[in-house]
Amino acid sequence: MIMLTDKEIVERLVKIGIKVLDDLKKGENPALNIPLRSLRNVYYDENTGLIKLKDSFQERYYFNIGQSKKFMQTILIADRIKWLVEQNKTLSIRQLFYTLKHTIPGFKENTFDSQDESDPIIEDIEVLINVLRENLNLFASSKGVLAGPMTIIDSGDEIDISKLGSAGYGVPGIVEPDVIKFKDCSADYVLVVEKDAVWARLNEDKYWKKNNCLLLTGKGQPSRAERRILRRLHNELKLPVYVFTDMDPWGYYIYSVYKQGSINLAYFSEKSGVPNAKFLGFKMSDVKNFEMPQDSFIKMGDQDYKRLKELSSYAWFQTKEWQKELKELKKFGNKIEQDALVMKGIEFAAKEYLPKKIENKDWI
Amino acid sequence: MIMLTDKEIVERLVKIGIKVLDDLKKGENPALNIPLRSLRNVYYDENTGLIKLKDSFQERYYFNIGQSKKFMQTILIADRIKWLVEQNKTLSIRQLFYTLKHTIPGFKENTFDSQDESDPIIEDIEVLINVLRENLNLFASSKGVLAGPMTIIDSGDEIDISKLGSAGYGVPGIVEPDVIKFKDCSADYVLVVEKDAVWARLNEDKYWKKNNCLLLTGKGQPSRAERRILRRLHNELKLPVYVFTDMDPWGYYIYSVYKQGSINLAYFSEKSGVPNAKFLGFKMSDVKNFEMPQDSFIKMGDQDYKRLKELSSYAWFQTKEWQKELKELKKFGNKIEQDALVMKGIEFAAKEYLPKKIENKDWI
Structure with a gap:
């Protein structure tokens, strides 16, 4: 596995934001192209002997009533991970949720209501930039x-x-x-x-x-x-x-x-x-x-x-x-x-x- | 807390067996006198600031249809703990259950069917001889x-x-x-x-x-x-x-x-x-x-x-x-x-x- 430097990770994260901004400037609907992680996009690769992802993607659009909130959440998490990597600090995935949970000013809507919303998006970002959560300074409990x-x-x-x-x-x-x-x-x-x-x-x-x-x-x-x-x-x-x-x-x-x-x-x-x-x-x-x-x-x-x-x-x-x-x-x-x-x-x-x-x- | 030596622990365990044998020889119904561990036998001791056991006991009889199996299980566990302490080896409470689970020769009955039967008896023995499970070389998983x-x-x-x-x-x-x-x-x-x-x-x-x-x-x-x-x-x-x-x-x-x-x-x-x-x-x-x-x-x-x-x-x-x-x-x-x-x-x-x-x- 190629290890990325923190700088390279930040660059990949920044690229996501720049693409969104560019799309907006061009008057296009910004989209994130996220590899699917469901069973139907999984296969067993006999050559390597490993369970792998196939290459189906889902588009996550900004201007889409059903996807808009998740789009915002994805950007928020990408932004927070960038901050974390730059600081060289680690957080648990629960703590990451807490640093992001807030009420959107002027609305009654929360950015996140529960950790069930943020955990899968962390995984989205892992596949989106092809970097393990562990290299993004995020951890869950271990026990071994x-x-x-x-x-x-x-x-x-x-x-x-x-x-x-x-x-x-x-x-x-x-x-x-x-x-x-x-x-x-x-x-x-x-x-x-x-x-x-x-x-x-x-x-x-x-x-x-x-x-x-x-x-x-x-x-x-x-x-x-x-x-x-x-x-x-x-x-x-x-x-x-x-x-x-x-x-x-x-x-x-x-x-x-x-x-x-x-x-x-x-x-x-x-x-x-x-x-x-x-x-x-x-x-x-x-x-x-x-x-x-x-x-x-x-x-x-x-x-x-x-x-x-x-x-x-x-x-x-x-x-x-x-x-x-x-x-x-x-x-x-x-x-x-x-x-x-x-x-x-x-x-x-x-x-x-x-x-x-x-x-x-x-x-x- | 007074720490007992392995020898003293073995002595306390042996004493249980000797009393049962003596009772049998005298033609009496052997009984184990076990401190109750239920809520009604628990109190808060303001002097020490600790939750403690009161002094109620339960008698566990050998010749009693409802208690006979539990009596046998208590003796089996006491015996196995003695063996463990003498060998200076430790076992998990699950493994202890496995070393004791067997079918009684000539019967279809098992000594123990599940660990739910052996765990409380380990606690009975702890209070019976006033020695912690940990000093009896028994452990459960820790995680701290x-x-x-x-x-x-x-x-x-x-x-x-x-x-x-x-x-x-x-x-x-x-x-x-x-x-x-x-x-x-x-x-x-x-x-x-x-x-x-x-x-x-x-x-x-x-x-x-x-x-x-x-x-x-x-x-x-x-x-x-x-x-x-x-x-x-x-x-x-x-x-x-x-x-x-x-x-x-x-x-x-x-x-x-x-x-x-x-x-x-x-x-x-x-x-x-x-x-x-x-x-x-x-x-x-x-x-x-x-x-x-x-x-x-x-x-x-x-x-x-x-x-x-x-x-x-x-x-x-x-x-x-x-x-x-x-x-x-x-x-x-x-x-x-x-x-x-x-x-x-x-x-x-x-x-x-x-x-x-x-x-x-x-x-x-």
Whole structure:
């Protein structure tokens, strides 16, 4: 990904305003040409292994009763982002909303009534100028944690993330190279685990130390920051990525978000996906291979079957291996959570399951 | 608080089992005498300023059709906790559930069907042997972040939490003195902020550096770990505590949880409350004093009024100052979120609001 300088970002934003002004001067109806972000403008690119945006656009007009307010909001947000980038300050997307919410003088109308109005427009601007929100100094909450043999420079502070005890390195909301730099790293791979508690268990067992790897969790469905840092670890440090989730449609999908990206943020996938990521498990063949006790099984419910059906239809799950896995899970009719491995012994995941899986390349 | 050694904890657990065995040998019906944790067994202790448990108990009998299963579950969990403490390993409360869930041989009945059954029994055992879950090596997810001029020793790693960049120190699930030690700290006070985004904003503005304090957030309603670490910072390092939340009933309640404790975990309050904590704001007098723009007001809804009424009735909100605050808020009819301060300028909270409030002792 080409990183733009703040100056270049400001130029792109200013260009939007100048075009609007020019249109007005020429007596034309100013329009913004915004790439569509809905499902019908999304496709799976087999060459790159990523979910991408197609090239449909929507025109957003100034002189259009249905679009005029949104047009104004777009310009307001573009203007405020310009101000933010120039000041070199960051704001949460909620705070951005607050800085812009006001009553239009002489009217009873508010510029914005709720954050539901401003968040999608931030995404419009990301695709409009092809710059990630994170480079526009805007962040949302993150929640992930990372540990391993690595030194990170975060806002000028040098942090040895092998020495952060039980806490680990809390992945901040923005992990772009201007804020977060990778200094030294001797890890052989990155292990991503779905859940916080599994991360804590493996961290306590010093899994990453014994296996010389990085250990990351996004605490369930990852936010943008965990996806971005994983991508950077993979691309910049050439580290293989293994993902370990629950054996259920939700866990499989979390894996696919790290790998191919998500439907909702297709334009972000290109900048956050790791197409080479491997799915370690938990998977159907593990049930027998590791002799999982019947007491670890949880009956699948209607929602699980529904989600499983959706997954089976996604283009990025159309490989032979995945179709087999999904079919077998449906037939099996039970989920297994990754936490359940403690039933086999408290250090079973760290000492048996994970090392064997990786050694035997037992992944999808 | 008196810290028990692992040996003493094991002794208390073993005592439970021995009493049950003795009762059985004597031909008596074994019973566990468990302190009640419901609202009617909770009171506000004005002397200590903490929400506490009264002394009602419930008997849990072995030979009682309605209680027999729960009796068995209690013994199973006590046994498994003993095993955990002896091994010196930690588990999440979810993982504990998994290690115990199984089908009883010869029956179709499971020991536990869901975690909703095991979590309350963990709390029963906490009150039964008067030891915190955290000392029983059990944890739930935490989410808080801390930064400031301080060195923490976490599981043997020495961590300078003034050098953790934008990430800060992620408060781990267990912050008891055997895992987390406070080494050096030159801070003058602890500022607790309700929200993540406000924490990030203040961290970026180096608020804690300029004002020589610790900056903590529990990201909304705090989990046990943030409450425990705050209590330890206050008690062990004698640091004053200031809390900064939204101006709404939910923010006020969050403040009261840090200060007096919560109804649900009254027995935990004694070990986590900070009765001297001050409420900095956001509060009604700030609206005028800081000339908050009308656009920062959010109309209160039915749920807000309902919660406000509940708060007004709690014993720990019966001070003159609080009753005045709550009445004024009701009359005002608007909430103000702490994020809204950015409307007054991006660094307004860090450079104007907070320093002035603390200098003028403008708190409740």
